[in-house]
Amino acid sequence: MYLRIARLSRGRMTRGRPKVSQTVADTAETPVSLDRRFQDWIDAERKIEPRDWMPEAYRRTLIRQISQHAHSEIIGMQPEGNWITRAPSLRRKVALIAKVQDEAGHGLYLYSAAETLGASRDDMVADLLSGKAKYSSIFNYPTPSWADIGAIGWLVDGAAICNQVPLCRTSYGPYARAMVRVCKEESFHQRQGYEIMMALAQGTPEQKQMAQEALNRWWIPSLLMFGPPDDQSPNSAQSMKWKIKRHSNDDLRQRFVDMTVPQAEFLGLTLPDPDLKWNEERGHYDFGALPWDEFQAVLKGHGPCNRQRMAFRNKTFADGAWVREAASAYAEKQKARQAAAVKAA
Amino acid sequence: MSKVNWPLWEVFVRGKAGLSHKHVGSVHAADAEMAIANARDLYTRRSEGVSLWVVPASAIVASDPADKDSLFEPADDKVYRHPTFYDIPDDVGHM
Numbered sequence: 001m002y003l004r005i006a007r008l009s010r011g012r013m014t015r016g017r018p019k020v021s022q023t024v025a026d027t028a029e030t031p032v033s034l035d036r037r038f039q040d041w042i043d044a045e046r047k048i049e050p051r052d053w054m055p056e057a058y059r060r061t062l063i064r065q066i067s068q069h070a071h072s073e074i075i076g077m078q079p080e081g082n083w084i085t086r087a088p089s090l091r092r093k094v095a096l097i098a099k100v101q102d103e104a105g106h107g108l109y110l111y112s113a114a115e116t117l118g119a120s121r122d123d124m125v126a127d128l129l130s131g132k133a134k135y136s137s138i139f140n141y142p143t144p145s146w147a148d149i150g151a152i153g154w155l156v157d158g159a160a161i162c163n164q165v166p167l168c169r170t171s172y173g174p175y176a177r178a179m180v181r182v183c184k185e186e187s188f189h190q191r192q193g194y195e196i197m198m199a200l201a202q203g204t205p206e207q208k209q210m211a212q213e214a215l216n217r218w219w220i221p222s223l224l225m226f227g228p229p230d231d232q233s234p235n236s237a238q239s240m241k242w243k244i245k246r247h248s249n250d251d252l253r254q255r256f257v258d259m260t261v262p263q264a265e266f267l268g269l270t271l272p273d274p275d276l277k278w279n280e281e282r283g284h285y286d287f288g289a290l291p292w293d294e295f296q297a298v299l300k301g302h303g304p305c306n307r308q309r310m311a312f313r314n315k316t317f318a319d320g321a322w323v324r325e326a327a328s329a330y331a332e333k334q335k336a337r338q339a340a341a342v343k344a345a
Numbered sequence: 346m347s348k349v350n351w352p353l354w355e356v357f358v359r360g361k362a363g364l365s366h367k368h369v370g371s372v373h374a375a376d377a378e379m380a381i382a383n384a385r386d387l388y389t390r391r392s393e394g395v396s397l398w399v400v401p402a403s404a405i406v407a408s409d410p411a412d413k414d415s416l417f418e419p420a421d422d423k424v425y426r427h428p429t430f431y432d433i434p435d436d437v438g439h440m
Contacts (some may be wrong), residue, residue, distance in 0.1 A: 051410050101390070108387050112371045115353065121373055122348040178370070183393075323373075324349055331375035 042243050047173040050116040051179045058242055061235070062172055063119045065244065071128045072136035075309050077103045078145045079151060088146060096149065109178040116174045127151045129314050137295060138225050140303030147200055147207075147214035153193015155215075155222040155260070161186050162256045163226065166246035175244075194263065201267040208268075215264070216272045221341035222294045223287070228254040232292075257285050349373070353402040354380040356387075358394035366398050374399075 035055055041048070048054055077100050082101065087093035110122055127133035137158055143149065164186065165178040200211035225250040227233060239245040247255075257276075264271050275288035297303070351373040356368035369388050374380035380399040388394070407418060424430050433440055 051407070053410075098390075105387055105390065108372070109370060115371065121353075122350060126348075304355060327375040328349075328351070329378060331379070 027319065030060070032041070039241070042165045042171050042241075045243075047176065048171055049173045057238075058244075061239060061242070061244065062175065063114055063117050065239075066114040066117075066175055067119060067124045067127070068134050068136075070107045070114065070124065071133050072139065073107035073110065074128065075105045075139045075313060078306075078312055079139055079141070079311055080149055082143050083146060084148050086146070087149075099189050099192060102189065106182045106185070109181055110175075113172075113178045115142050115175040117172075125317075129310075129317055130309055131269045131301070134299065135311055136225060137298040137303060138221050140298050140305045140309060141217065141221050142305050145210055145214060147197070147210040150193050150196030150200060150211065151214035151218040151293075153189050153191075154197050154263070155193075156225070157186050157189040157193060157255050158260060159222045159225045162191060162252050162259070166252075169243075169246060172242040187324050197267055211267070212269050215269050218296075219272050220291065223253055223290055224292075224298075226250075226256070228295070229265070253286055257287055261285055263280065351375050353382070354399040355402050355405060356380075356384040357398040357400070358384075358388055359396035360393065361395055366396065369393075369401060414429070 008271065023281050034053060038048075038053065038055060038058075048058075080096060080103075081100050084093065084096055087096050111320060114124060116120055124133070128135070143152070156218070164179055168176055168183055170176045170179065192271060197211050197215075200207040202208075230248045230250045233249055236245060236248060261271065261276070273288045275286065277286055279286045298306070301307075353371050353372050354374055356369050358369050359366045372380055372383040372387055374383050377399060381397055384399055387409075389397070406427050420426075
């Protein structure tokens with residue numbers, strides 16, 4: 001039996017989703033044994049592809065995670081886009097334009113991956129614009145100085161790399177493949193950010209102070225990016241069992257701290273945490289308690305820039321309406337002309 | 346919000362002359378020309394390709410995952426289709 005892929009794996013299908021994967025030959029199986037076979041398949045480090053059988057909760061979890069990730073990339077263009085017109089040199093400006101364009105690209109790779117699970121692009125965009133969908137809390141912080149652009153590249157993209165490198169091995173094929181592309185590009189982002197910080201840290205005392213102040217602003221929000229502590233992250237266990245997630249929030253946060261401390265030392269800048277110190281016994285850096293009330297508040301919409309980010313996104317979308325309408329009208333007209341030409345021939 | 350509802354196009358990129366086109370992802374576009382433009386911007390920002398194909402996702406016909414065993418398993422027990430199935434003495438040399 002042959003099937004049109006679009007009807008099966010894309011948003012247009014309703015209930016016609018394939019019920020059986022290659023691991024499950026017997027269609028009369030109970031849901032329990034389908035679940036078990038699915039888990040066995042995952043445990044064997046095999047990938048799930050769009051039209052394979054999967055538990056409904058696995059599909060929903062992935063759609064939520066991938067679309068939130070996509071929304072974060074799209075909103076993430078704003079804090080840095082803020083500085084494109086005021087970049088201090090042409091070299092910095094072309095790099096920043098390329099980086100912001102990459103963020104748009106990452107959003108689009110991810111929307112494309114979420115669509116393979118049956119989500120519709122229009123619905124995802126609508127959920128972002130209406131405020132129904134969440135995005136990473138980090139992008140609700142402002143970028144008052146050029147040094148913030150360096151700090152974002154170094155810390156925010158650095159934290160993103162820590163999170164995303166393990167996602168290249170996530171169990172859902174299209175998500176993993178999107179993350180491979182994203183990670184290659186993030187590496188450029190982090191290096192361009194660190195170079196900005198280096199130039200400032202080695203510059204005049206005023207420039208060094210700018211770099212230190214940006215670091216002070218972004219350090220804690222960067223650590224919050226990894227999400228709540230393991231004992232307050234109820235969905236983590238299931239995501240790890242399904243191998244969507246490979247490491248816990250706290251493990252990834254620790255990895256990021258260990259990685260970043262020597263980088264800050266090289267810059268001659270101080271991480272703003274009096275409790276930060278090397279723990280010989282653990283072989284890791286200890287760090288101070290994090291303000292989880294702030295994290296929750298920003299997530300709920302009470303960060304410094306939530307309203308500004310949403311208003312800007314909505315305005316941009318509305319401003320583009322005439323372009324989309326013109327493109328649709330042009331496509332319709334071409335199609336009609338082509339049909340007429342075929343008829344005449 | 347007005348919905349866009351542009352069709353989905355699957356994108357294939359030829360990495361360089363000598364390689365076949367490979368599936369890389371998808372874009373939405375009003376027509377084929379815009380699909381090529383969007384695919385170019387999204388999937389070839391770093392010299393990833395020298396040629397693009399875009400195909401309406403609705404035009405792709407795929408085998409059903411449920412038929413995987415009946416379609417592909419019969420090949421598994423036909424080891425005689427592989428060169429290593431045949432015993433040739435070492436003395437004969439490389440063959």
